[in-house]
Amino acid sequence: xxxxxxxxxxKKYNAYTMAExxxxxxxxAVVMLSLPKATKKMFRMExxxxxxxxxxxxxxxxxxxxxxxxxxxxxxxVKDGPVxxxxxxxxxxxxxxxxxxNTPYIILHAVGGGGGGVEVYDTLQGKETNTALAYFNKxxxxxxxxxxxSSGVQNFAFTTSNxxxxxxxxxxxxxxxxxxxxxxxxxxxxxRPSGSAGTLKSLFFPNLPAGARLIMMPGKGGAVGSxxxxxxxxxxxxxxxxVVRLLYSGADLASCKSKTKTTDNDCNNGCCDLIxxxxxxxxxxxxxxxxxxxxxxxxxxTGGQPRDYDISNYSxxxxxxxxxSMVLANDSDVEDLQTHVDSRAGNGxxxxxxxxxxxxxxxxxxxxxxxxxxxGGMVYGTKWKTLSQEVSPNIYANSHCTHGSVSGTxxxxxxxxxxxxxxxxFIGNIKLTPGTIPGMACNDATKCASFELDFSGxxxxxxxxxxATGNYRYCQYDTTNQGISCExxxxxxxxxxxxxxxxxxxxxxxxxxxxPENNKVCKARAGGDGAVVIxx
Amino acid sequence: MVKISxxxxxSLFEAALVMLIAAVFIVVMAxxxxxxxxxxxxxxxxxRFECYYVGNSLKYRTVVQGNVGSEQxxxxxxxxxxxxxxVPSRFARYLxxxxxxxGSGGAGSGSVQSMGGSAGVFSSSFFAxxxTSYRLYPGKGGAVDHxxxxxxxxxxxxxxxxxxxxxxxxxxxxxxxxxxxxxxxNVDDIDSCRITKTTSLEYYNCGSYxxxxxxxxxxxxxxxxxxxxxxxxxxxxxxxxGDSEDKKLDTIGDNKCxxxxxxxxxxxxxDISVWRDWKKSPVFNYGNPNPCPTDANLNxxxxxxxxxxxxxxxxxxxITNAGEDSDMYTFVKAMHYGGNIVTVKPGNGGALNSAGSxxxxxVMW
Numbered sequence: 001x002x003x004x005x006x007x008x009x010x011k012k013y014n015a016y017t018m019a020e021x022x023x024x025x026x027x028x029a030v031v032m033l034s035l036p037k038a039t040k041k042m043f044r045m046e047x048x049x050x051x052x053x054x055x056x057x058x059x060x061x062x063x064x065x066x067x068x069x070x071x072x073x074x075x076x077x078v079k080d081g082p083v084x085x086x087x088x089x090x091x092x093x094x095x096x097x098x099x100x101x102n103t104p105y106i107i108l109h110a111v112g113g114g115g116g117g118v119e120v121y122d123t124l125q126g127k128e129t130n131t132a133l134a135y136f137n138k139x140x141x142x143x144x145x146x147x148x149x150s151s152g153v154q155n156f157a158f159t160t161s162n163x164x165x166x167x168x169x170x171x172x173x174x175x176x177x178x179x180x181x182x183x184x185x186x187x188x189x190x191x192r193p194s195g196s197a198g199t200l201k202s203l204f205f206p207n208l209p210a211g212a213r214l215i216m217m218p219g220k221g222g223a224v225g226s227x228x229x230x231x232x233x234x235x236x237x238x239x240x241x242x243v244v245r246l247l248y249s250g251a252d253l254a255s256c257k258s259k260t261k262t263t264d265n266d267c268n269n270g271c272c273d274l275i276x277x278x279x280x281x282x283x284x285x286x287x288x289x290x291x292x293x294x295x296x297x298x299x300x301x302t303g304g305q306p307r308d309y310d311i312s313n314y315s316x317x318x319x320x321x322x323x324x325s326m327v328l329a330n331d332s333d334v335e336d337l338q339t340h341v342d343s344r345a346g347n348g349x350x351x352x353x354x355x356x357x358x359x360x361x362x363x364x365x366x367x368x369x370x371x372x373x374x375x376g377g378m379v380y381g382t383k384w385k386t387l388s389q390e391v392s393p394n395i396y397a398n399s400h401c402t403h404g405s406v407s408g409t410x411x412x413x414x415x416x417x418x419x420x421x422x423x424x425x426f427i428g429n430i431k432l433t434p435g436t437i438p439g440m441a442c443n444d445a446t447k448c449a450s451f452e453l454d455f456s457g458x459x460x461x462x463x464x465x466x467x468a469t470g471n472y473r474y475c476q477y478d479t480t481n482q483g484i485s486c487e488x489x490x491x492x493x494x495x496x497x498x499x500x501x502x503x504x505x506x507x508x509x510x511x512x513x514x515x516p517e518n519n520k521v522c523k524a525r526a527g528g529d530g531a532v533v534i535x536x
Numbered sequence: 537m538v539k540i541s542x543x544x545x546x547s548l549f550e551a552a553l554v555m556l557i558a559a560v561f562i563v564v565m566a567x568x569x570x571x572x573x574x575x576x577x578x579x580x581x582x583x584r585f586e587c588y589y590v591g592n593s594l595k596y597r598t599v600v601q602g603n604v605g606s607e608q609x610x611x612x613x614x615x616x617x618x619x620x621x622x623v624p625s626r627f628a629r630y631l632x633x634x635x636x637x638x639g640s641g642g643a644g645s646g647s648v649q650s651m652g653g654s655a656g657v658f659s660s661s662f663f664a665x666x667x668t669s670y671r672l673y674p675g676k677g678g679a680v681d682h683x684x685x686x687x688x689x690x691x692x693x694x695x696x697x698x699x700x701x702x703x704x705x706x707x708x709x710x711x712x713x714x715x716x717x718x719x720x721x722n723v724d725d726i727d728s729c730r731i732t733k734t735t736s737l738e739y740y741n742c743g744s745y746x747x748x749x750x751x752x753x754x755x756x757x758x759x760x761x762x763x764x765x766x767x768x769x770x771x772x773x774x775x776x777x778g779d780s781e782d783k784k785l786d787t788i789g790d791n792k793c794x795x796x797x798x799x800x801x802x803x804x805x806x807d808i809s810v811w812r813d814w815k816k817s818p819v820f821n822y823g824n825p826n827p828c829p830t831d832a833n834l835n836x837x838x839x840x841x842x843x844x845x846x847x848x849x850x851x852x853x854x855i856t857n858a859g860e861d862s863d864m865y866t867f868v869k870a871m872h873y874g875g876n877i878v879t880v881k882p883g884n885g886g887a888l889n890s891a892g893s894x895x896x897x898x899v900m901w
Contacts, residue, residue: 020548031559204632204662206582246870272870
């Protein structure tokens, strides 16, 4: 009977069993499970963003080069280049950049060539020994070296040996007076000016016009201005401007790159200036009105570099930064990602410079604490502290000097710290005044026990008594202030030494650390070449 | 009865084997399909918003994907002046804002000098996170220069708004200065300085010549004070509205002894201020109407002048009697933007006897 099968009759037919059907369904299930994995991958949209990349156009040993480095999605980079575009100089050299499609944005940095520094082949004068007392005279605080003024000393009542007598007379308590004596060797330093940096320009834009290319002409850095002696005007070479142009489809490259500046008509024809970054100026030591303008001079304290002391501004000799290095990606650990552009791109070259490093000197700063001094007796009653114990920040923090201790004998000039008490130096009703009683000395045991005054001459003669002889010298009597001044042997103050190792027979050294040629000249540098970097 | 068996068909085992193999194929293909060529990337939806002056009327225009919108007039203004309101598309992933200050005016009949004005400063900035809205305030162009401060170009501002009460000034771009005028100049406008005369006495110079440099926005004079003291004095270059032209160079003192010369862009300054470190309170009076020293006073120890210095103002190759082109004008022209943003030459310095062009702002994404 059709449609009516007995269970046992099923075995008679080649039909699937339930188990077989389940097996088929299981396989189908496996297939179905795998399909979404395939289909989803098939139709998933990939990112449409172009990879980030960097293009560089730069000079390397007078050869213009271009270089492109592109990131990969999996990390790392793909580099393209370097490509030598030309070995010729000037505007014949160009880089050509074809922007990729679909860039989300473009960043363009351009810097002009830096100006060259100046050097003069001239000898240095020898080291000198000076005192810095003039700097610390309170009446001429503007003469203090900047580094000293910034040390915080000016916040205190600051006196020098010249005015200590006044302070003594005031007998002011609870106010600390500082006294500073400085003995050091100095060196007049000659250095010539550097060139100025090229102009840095940056431009952001979303995309370039369709079919347009960028052509770039980085300017060369200015040459060094050099002379055997400075008898004529001398200047470093100016850096050349860096030009970036848009070259539209159909415009002629050769014609476009040959133009010094594009006009409106040029631009209408597809050749347009986009960025013009001017070059820097060369260092300049001009002569005017027949007078010789020598290089700048500076007096430096011993041992450190002139810029540490800043009596004169040392920055004029230093290389001038264009700021272009800030846009260079040079910190990558990936070799291919590192920039090929010189870090000096657009910098103004440093000027020639020299200074001496083999002199050694002592700078002595002491604190004279007048607290509690009553009625004088300062020769023995004065308490001495080092200035560095009182002043913060440490005034030596930016120098090459190191703290030292007393070494040998150091004489510090002081005036007026011993005032003969004329008010009590009477003989009868006769007041002791200079020249009044020849041969008579004021010998007040409590105030000037260490000295005698000999009025036998026209000028009172100060005589250290026994026991003080070895500790004072050059004693004088100040008739105006009626005080005694001497140089005192300093034994309790800390002496700070600034020393440096001699370089060469005369110890001349360049700011770069190199030994100058025959101790005469440290080389100036040419300006850094211009460059262009494009990021997207 | 229907006989459903057939000797010619696959066995179940065979069918299952085929399906199993097919399943393996599909699984393997799952890793093959993704390596098919990717769909071509679509271009970014770029656009720009331009804000500029046409005469005294503030205009704006939007261009999206090459579709140029009509030029509109904005009459909105607040304390900073007239502005264009810009609301970025919510699809904008970033904004680039280029701004230029107003160009300075060219020399007029009242000016000693004869040259065009300088361009406004140009600034290009990238903002990764667009704000809710922006107000763009292009600076006006400077008037014709008659030795007055009015010749300077106006400052261009860009202010961003996170909401109605949360605003931030994003850009402040200075206008151009007429390079022949100290009234609108700063140290950056000085090309070089040089000492042309100096006292020859030992009181100051120790046999060496003073040195003049332009460093850190200051004019620095270095000289020998006496044999053991060399000094560098930084001169600030201050501009004080209302000062007359011969008082624009402010030194460490209050001496303003700078005069124009008939030569293009050359100024002469005679110094007396450094006498402050020589005499405690120098009060020199060289007589009316000129309170400042002359070259004859160089060696006059009673009324001295340390030196005579020339300041040579920058005259870049890009500035002519027609005025200096701004970087903004160079940019919009090179990009072939067309329209009035190019026609008005935003930020350009004025030609002789002409006012400078107003500034402009272009927002791009």
